[in-house]
Amino acid sequence: MAEKDELQQPMNQEHSEHIHKDSRIPWNQYFMVQALLLSLRSTCERLSVGATLVRNNRIIAGGYNGSVSGDVHCLDEGCYVVDDHCVRTIHAEMNAILQCAKLGIPTDGSVIYVTHFPCLSCTKMLLQAGVKKIYYYQDYRNDPYAERLFKQVGVTVEQVTLDEKYFQEFFAKLFHPAD
Numbered sequence: 671m672a673e674k675d676e677l678q679q680p681m682n683q684e685h686s687e688h689i690h691k692d693s694r695i696p697w698n699q700y701f702m703v704q705a706l707l708l709s710l711r712s713t714c715e716r717l718s719v720g721a722t723l724v725r726n727n728r729i730i731a732g733g734y735n736g737s738v739s740g741d742v743h744c745l746d747e748g749c750y751v752v753d754d755h756c757v758r759t760i761h762a763e764m765n766a767i768l769q770c771a772k773l774g775i776p777t778d779g780s781v782i783y784v785t786h787f788p789c790l791s792c793t794k795m796l797l798q799a800g801v802k803k804i805y806y807y808q809d810y811r812n813d814p815y816a817e818r819l820f821k822q823v824g825v826t827v828e829q830v831t832l833d834e835k836y837f838q839e840f841f842a843k844l845f846h847p848a849d
């Protein structure tokens with residue numbers, strides 16, 4: 671009997687640690703959901719993109735796709751479409767990098783969380799700014815040259831999926847705090 675108890679104790683401890691670890695949102699989902707929230711501020715009708723730039727597990731900048739400050743918004747005036755692309759907006763990733771440029775924040779060695787697979791221009795910009803890893807939420811017109819560039823320079827690209835269990839209680843409380 672004593673032998674059995676000894677065996678059970680460490681198992682129980684392991685089990686409780688597992689539950690504890692499991693209830694806390696992982697870093698990649700934590701940052702991705704913030705990129706998704708930023709996308710809600712997008713001013714373009716065609717696509718809502720958000721990006722969170724992270725260095726040493728801290729958010730250093732965020733962005734969404736929108737017009738140059740001072741220009742009109744696609745939401746008010748309609749998109750400015752050339753060759754099936756809206757050319758009015760600055761992409762979310764670029765807005766995040768430019769925020770760092772404007773404020774003098776180093777981007778070397780950072781990672782980015784972006785709601786959509788980056789376009790070719792953003793891919794080149796992110797690589798040149800020293801971004802070391804790309805986390806994205808959904809595929810979007812994935813450019814083969816962008817995919818090749820990531821491989822060639824050794825920058826990993828990882829798709830992040832959100833696990834509903836981390837958000838159910840949060841959203842329930844958010845909209846029905848009294849329940």
Ligand SMILES: [Zn+2]
Pocket residue numbers: 713714715716744748749750756757758759
């Ligand atoms: Zn637009």
Ligand SMILES: [Zn+2]
Pocket residue numbers: 761762763788789790791792793
């Ligand atoms: Zn882009």
